[in-house]
Amino acid sequence: MRRTWLATAALALAAALLVAGCSGQPLSEREKGTGVGTLLGAGTGAIIGAAVGHPAAGAAIGGALGAGGGYVVGNSLQNRQAENQQTQGQLQQQQQEIENQRQQIEQMRQQQETE
Template sequence: MRTNVASLIKRLLVAIVIVAAMGCSGEPLSTREKGTLIGTGVGAGTGAIVGAAVGNPLAGAAIGAGIGALGGYVVGNEMQNQENANAQTQTQIQSQQQEIQNQQQQIQQLKSQSETE
């Protein structure tokens, strides 16, 4: 049982290191990645505190990091989806505004033509 817990802790720590390394890729983090990273940190801190209370802060931190990463991903993913939807809506608004301007120009041209006739 103790070996399984140690193995789980090692896997979680490796996963955290991989996520952190991916975050250093040079490109800005997406909202989803920020949520995952923040969730991991908060989960690890909270898990370490709870783990210390029961005598095993490292296991608590590892478990908390995993749970926090999952929760952070879910929240960050929802926020990312909302941002994408907002961007798409903004693009549609701009397209419609351009179409309105084109139609207004056409109306003005038709008025000018009818006045000269």
């Protein structure tokens, strides 16, 4: 019975990941972190649970804790990635401004030379 429950839980998780993967858009860092955390937590929980005689309960508890931890890590990575993209956009905008100002300075120099 325990193996059946564990197999059902693993199958449900695999189906959820498959459906999310087929949504047409790539998984976000948050989703990847949650998935990896769930799998690692469930595996670790099952191993620890097997040592004390309750592998299914260990897998369920480990999976839940792993999902929470994976979500936190994935969310942090996704936020950092968004900040990096914003910073990169600001840098490109500033570089364009500098280039425009250089061109204006060059035009002003040429005007002074012709006067």
